[in-house]
Amino acid sequence: MTTPDTSPAAGPVSGTAFDTAAGTEKTEVVVIGGGQSGIATSEHLTTAGIPHIVLERDRIAEKWRTGRWDSLCANGPAWHDRFPGLTFDAPTASGAAPVDPDEFAHHDRVAQYFEDYAALIGAPLRTGVEVISVTPRTGEGGYLVTTRQTATGDLGRIIADHVVAATGPFQTPVIPPVIPATVAERRGITQIHSADYDNPEQLADGGVLVVGAGSSGLQIAVELNRAGRDVTLAVGEHDRPPRRYRGRDNVWWLGVLGKWDMAAPPVGAEHVTIAVTGADGGYTVDFRDLAADGIHLVGRAEACDDRGVLRIREDLADNIHAGDRNLLELFADADAYIAANGLDLPEEPEAWVLGPDPADVTDPTLELDLAAAGITTVIWATGYGVDYSWLQVDGVLDTAGRPAHQRGVSPVNGVYFVGLPWLSRRGSSFIWGCWHDAKYVVDEIQIQRGYAAYRPTPATAQETIR
Incomplete structure (x- = not known):
């Protein structure tokens, strides 16, 4: 990651035109999504002097506002999880409370950060505007973006040469069909996704099964x-x-060890979650500690029968021990880096000491009778899917409906993606990572603008004719 600075970006570049007869706006780039990826893209477009519009169906950084539970904090410290142009402790027009660089910002403060950043760069951002469809203008070039005002339902049309999908990876909550709805209803069990969890008080009395051991x-x-x-x-x-x-901090180690810049995940680890937390000032997660605190650990949930008995995969020990190996491998890499670079950092031999496996690991539960266990709520922390049904351009999605791209550049001229996991590297879906990915995508747009603007000199044109 490059050394951040706090210099402001250039002024806004909206540069739209309006065709009164056709009732259609025209601009060079439409960015769809007003979260971290859309704002990062807008900054680079502004710096490059490229006219554009950013469309957001809700508010700026809406997922940070309402797609998180009440107590959530960022998983990276404020000095790292930010854009280069603004620190979390810098004064802003909104007067937002500063965050110490080594602290983990609350999700509401992160949302305010993006509001402040959009204001700082003068992003031509329109909120409350939903994109209904993006379709190619066959025979004319470019794309027609059809929109709807969420407050009034009014439709709009924008013609653009380029479209950047910056809607991010957290689009459609995924609940696997493990516990049939009919079984849950008979047993009085409520199933929700982590996106709909706010706090303990919202849940019915009784036990809770949380599925998924990522953050x-x-x-x-x-x-x-x-x-x-x-x-x-x-x-x-x-x-x-x-x-x-x-x-x-872990993010520093990933940086100096070059692990943020991994271009692709290890084979078989494409969807592996990360057990890390910024809660309570941030601490290293050890599932042994969770068991000692009274949390019952089980392996992966597989299927539930009509009696409400959940079958559990016999993989808890394997999963815990694989996580241990991951931890110790980073320790070893960090120690080698310290030795090679002569750094004076305090030794931490106690970090290498792993306690004994808890009974949940040595004598695993393989069947869980939900009713007998007193479970009344199941929270699925099982990630998200994507929905690009509005992107009606052949060739930009694969057969599973996921973006086809190389570092955010689709196979179809003029369509780009920003903010997806592993877009170009391990850090792509993080705040700082999407900023760097957006710069690459905007550079590609700039290259295409150069080709489009090329006109041969009269002499060259005449030679071509002959």
């Missing part, structure tokens, strides 16, 4: 446990990096 699942499980709830946590495959080691 969301483990943080929700811990919060519920501390609220006095009986919690069962289904633990799947995961990476388990340290929060801090030898005086440096």
Whole structure:
């Protein structure tokens, strides 16, 4: 990651024209999505002097506002999880409370950060505008973007040479069909996705099964446990990096060890979750500690029969131990880096010491009778799918409906993606990572603009004719 600076960007570049007869706006680039990816793209377009519009169907950074539970904090420290042009402790026009660089910003503060950043760069951003469709203008070039005002239902049309889909990876909550709705209803069990979880008080009395042991699942499980709830946590495959080691945060280690710049995940680990937290000031997760605190650990949830008995995969020990190996591998890499570079960082031999496996691991639960266990709520922290049904351009999506691209550049001229996991590297879906990916995409747009603007000199044109 490059060294951040706090210099403001150039002024806004909206540069739209309006065809009164046709009732259609015209601009060079339409960016769809007003979250971190859309704002990053807007900054680079502005710097390049490229006219554009950013469309957001809700508010700026809406997912950070309402797609998170009440207590959620960012998983990276404020010095790292930001854009280069603004720090979390810098004064802003909104007067937002500063965040210490080593702290983990609350999700509401992150949303305010993006509002402040959009104002700083003068982003030509329109909120409350939903994109209904993007279609190619066959025979004319470019794309027709059809929109709808969410407040009034009024339709609009924008013609653009380029379209950047910056809607991010958190679009459609995914709940696997493990527990049939009919079974849940008969047993009095409510199933929700982590996107709909706010706090312990919203849940019915009784035990809670949390499925998924990435950042969301483990943080929700811990919060519920501390609220006095009986919690069962289904633990799947995961990476388990340290929060801090030898005086440096995990994000620093990933940076200096070059792990943020991995171009592709290891084979078989494309969808592995990360067990890391910024809650309570950030701490290294150890599922042994969770078990000691009273959280019941089980393996991956597989299927539920008509009696309401959930079959559990016999993989808890494997998943826990694989996470341990991931932790220790980073320790070893960090120690080697310290030795090679002669750094004076405090040794931390106790970090290498792993406690004994809890009974949940050595004597795993393979069947869980939900009713007998007193479980009344199941929270699925199982990630999200994408929905590009509005992007009606042949060739930009694969057979599963996912973006086809190379570093955000689709196979179809004029269509781009920003903000997706592993778009160009491991850090692509993080705040700082999408900023760098957006710069690459805007550079590609600039290249295409150069080709489009080319006109041969008269002499060259005459030679061509002959």
